[in-house]
Amino acid sequence: MKLRKIAALGLAGITAVSLAACGGSSGSAGATAAGTTAAGTTAAAQTNTGAGAEPVTIKVSLWDYSNTAYYPIMVEAFEKSHPNIKVDIVEFSAAEYSDTIVVKMGAKEKYDVVFMKGLPEMSALIAGGHLQPLTDRITGFDMKPYGGSEKSLSLNGVVYGLPFRTDNNMIFYNKDLFDKAGVQYPEDGMTMEEYRELAKKMTSGEGAEKVYGSHVHTWPSNVYQYSRFIDEFNYLDTSTYEKLKPYYETILGMQNEDKSVQDYGELKTGNIHYSGVFYNEQVAMLQIGSWYIEMLTGNVTPQSEHYFKWGAVTLPNSKGNTYENMVGGITPCSIGAYSEHPEEAWEFLSYVCGEEGAKVIAERGIVPGWKGQSILDIFDKIPEQFPNAPEGLSKFLTPPNYIVEQPMDPNAKAINTVIEEMHSDIMTNSVSIDDGIKTAIERAKEAGAK
Template sequence: MKAAAALLLVAGLLAGCSSPGEQADGPIELTWWHGQVETQAKVIEELAAEYGKAHPDVKIVPAVGTTNVDEMLQKVQAVLAGGKAPDIAYMYGTWMPHLAKNPKVYDLTATVQAPGFQWEDFWPSERAVSEVNGKVVGVPALVDNLAVIYNKRLFDAAGLAYPDKNWTWDDFRAAARKLTRDGVYGTAYPVTGTEDTVWRFWPMLWQQGGAIVTPDGKKSAFNTPQAVGALDLWSAMARQDKSVYLDQNGEKFLPLFQSGKIGMIVSGPFALLDIIDHKVSYGVQVLPGYNGNHESIAGPDNWVVFDNGSRRAKAAADFLTWLTRPEQDARWTLGLGNLPVRKATTALPAYQKFIKDIPDMDVFTANLDNARQARPHLPAYPELSEKVGNAIAQAMVGDTPAAQALAKAAADADTVLGRAR
């Protein structure tokens, strides 16, 4: 009887090592919130089924979570409060500072440092977004960057040579001015005041050696003469040259480019499939630069694991290790018109077909080497970005001088950063 009681006690203690609701053994079922629909969702379901066949002790259950990925963080935070979080969710890279503070977010540092994972195979900009204060919060699910997509037919009609990789922002302005005629704008800028406005401005700051915030993250650092000069350039193009289509809702400039009404756009690889569908003769070139620096910006998104017990979290991490291997990466990214998240994926035959089917996509892939920095890992960044976005819009749409707009944005950003301490 005493032996039986002892065994029951040990069993009880072992059961207590698991989180509430976690089984100590048996099959594991993982919920995967992906936020995708149609073709993307179908690929997700195929990958989940394939993993399940090879790992019969693990069942991956894909679920949309929310069809608007913009709302994924809010949705996850709501279910976390109720104790029913998914095991894996698709999250924007700019959310990593918020997620890093949540104890329910599983630390993936050991996962990516395992010999077989090959963390160094991911581009530096992806790793920089994934890591917050030495902790890996997520693994890359998608990566992009900004370059210039131009209409070859409009360049030919204007007698302009296509831009080369050494072009400057002055070259960009001159080309935009010459392209502007007969109802055609040389270029466009989304002046929504959102991050869509701001992330197009940061590369011009970085190219000149600037920074968004101080190294300690306590003060803004973007209000410099160089940044004022960059915003002055865009303001002059918009107000003096009349060569910029100012898109106040951010949804019109791409269709206008597709219809031949805009000569150049600063955009990412995500734009190319629609451009191809509209049969535009296009080219892609790296961003114009300052003093030979053509630094760009990447917008990586991540798969994040939530700790629903050690067995489930470990199984989710193992699944992401499989999902991000080159063969699976090719199916998830290349198959949907996105850049590979791993360098090794570019060695696969699938990548050669990818860049053949989507001309100049390889320019975007190579441009990942120009994305060397990440936006600040600060929970206050979204509010700081809003201040800068409004400043850019005021300088380009209104009559506010660039120096005045950025000075006010910096003062407001300092207030935001001070409040967040």
């Protein structure tokens, strides 16, 4: 397999999209310089490339390939089963990928397979005509293991991708800290008021010794997911923006009054990452995506400085919902519109987004898009290898309703920027919650929201 790196694009004037799916490269040691190619020989599907056929090379666009353990394993496995297809991975840095791929595809780069970090950039690529429809290809393809998440990858009735990964937002908590404080563990279906009180109880100490009851990361989704979880808020529908008010009231109360979460401004200016504060037992609870399972199993071990038992529960909400819904981002995978080898591209796409690829990433604690019984079994066996992990993690993988955090829309990126700016203004107390939401409604309508 060959790996080739490309120089980073200058992207001045282009706003990067910040998504929870950025956690997709959570296993990465750090961002690579934009652009690499990994060529691996994967096999031509036996229906397309016979044993004696000339090898075909497909180009696959990805981020952080060099720093993510499961990508090379997955490509190598594909190559082994498809010996007449070579895979050339074009690698970019995670931080710039969302904008870089839009620029690259706008220049009609001949990527055969395109991975995307989320649906806003997928929407932009579809709007530009840069992705091939897959509707005909999935005819007869078993879509049940995707649990409905694949429906979010269609626009105007046309399917443009398969889910490589899906995530579920949840509350992770440090059992040892709760035991030490003599406080009952968080429960599924908590109200926001109960969550706030629990965080207050778990806050202790001062200065460098302070332990915060919870941690609210800086993404807008770390507030709006609570409302999205019960299908209230939708960033494409401005009539739902008012639903965010009680959630902002709770989170600001925790920040400004209770001091049970760290200040948003301090997190931004200090570039404080959510992972370290939980690893180091500086917070008792953390609301983040299910990709954190992989991070915990890799970083909270008997060999690490801090080793503790951890658990997880569903998001607090006003309806007492538990496992009825799952809310999070999707990591889509598509065939590029300018692909020179679309048949081989489909072979790779259906492999990595199917059971074979799903097993590779599930064995590392990452939730795949394809979630058949074999994947559920893998997650339920995690405590056998990591005794500090909770039992029954599979219950977070297959709720009956999958709610994607950011539905596809041609104007998704512009609307998402409005939400990000509203969130920053409210969390820094620059505007009142009412004024922040009112301004966001006006600006989102101008950006194309209804």
